[in-house]
Amino acid sequence: MTTEGGGRGVLDGAFDLLETLSRAEHGAGLSELARDSGLPKATTHRLLEQLVARGAVQRHNQRYYIGRTLARLGRGWQPDPALRRASLVPCRTLARLTAAAAMVAVLDGGEMRVVAGAGTGAENSQHLSIADERVVRTAVGQVLLAAQPPHLLPPGYSWREWKRVRDRLTDHSALAIDHQDVAPGVYCFAASVSTRSGLLASISVLFSHQAPPKGTGELVARAARDVTRTLSTL
Structure with missing residues (x-):
């Protein structure tokens, strides 16, 4: 050579x-x-x-x-190709049923990466830094960071406040819900997804200036179960 x-x-x-x-x-x-x-x-x-x-x-x-x-x-790189494959159909179904943007994101190093999405604007924010206080306070950020070791404190939280978030999300079926807490007119529901690779993942649905329909939380939880079940077959 x-x-x-x-x-x-x-x-x-x-x-x-x-x-x-x-x-x-x-x-x-x-x-x-x-x-x-x-x-x-x-x-x-x-x-x-x-x-x-x-x-x-x-x-x-x-x-x-x-x-x-x-x-x-570089945009074609995937931190977990199997997760993307398993997420495509549940994301599309979730976006159709809620008429909102649905996405699956992972925590990869210091970034939150969107690996699959459906609906308008779902993949506009491909990479977001978890050093940004606004990102970690979103429902997606809370789900992803709550699965990290308990001694890690995300920026912008006190230990007491972060313990309340973690305690609320320790159950894998629990939902994080953002009702205009980060930005006016923005609502977000997120649930954790179990992956075989060990990456932290979440599936979420985002509403911009529209009220979430009834039953959104259960739809998101069902989508998370669908992604996890599909992953187990790949």
């Missing part, structure tokens, strides 16, 4: 550069990238030009940034 700089493969060098760029919020220059990736400057320049040509990297005013092609490919 063709190697670059110290016996590393070309692909190794390219991924080292992309990894370095992913941490550079304001882009990086050639010398900075060569230093941080540990590649010779000539090799760094050659690889960058190849990556720019493929759209994986973009260049602006002698600085380099993650490119559109790489960003597009």
Whole structure:
């Protein structure tokens, strides 16, 4: 295999550069990238030009940034492909029965990721940081974070307040309900979903400036059971 700089493969060098760029919020220059990736400057320049040509990297005013092609490919990544497959039909059914946006989200590192959705606006917020107090106070955020170890305190909560939330959600069949608590006119119901991979997951339905119909809580709980049951067969 063709190697670059110290016996590393070309692909190794390219991924080292992309990894370095992913941490550079304001882009990086050639010398900075060569230093941080540990590649010779000539090799760094050659690889960058190849990556720019493929759209994986973009260049602006002698600085380099993650490119559109790489960003597009990254959106296809799934933290749990089986969960997405199991969620598609229950999400569509829930959205149809409630005339609202339904989605399944997981807690992946420091982000809440939507893995499946149905209804208008269901997948508009693909990645939300759990460092955002508004996110952790949503019904979805409460369900996901309540399954974490008890010594972890989400931002914006006191220990006493968070204990009340956790105690309310310890039962897997329990619902978190947000009645305009985070934003005026927004209602959200969320329930936990059990996954085989160990990821924390929830299914929820979101109403914007419309009152939830009667029986919404049971519909969400049923959808959670459907996702869990389908997962067990995959």
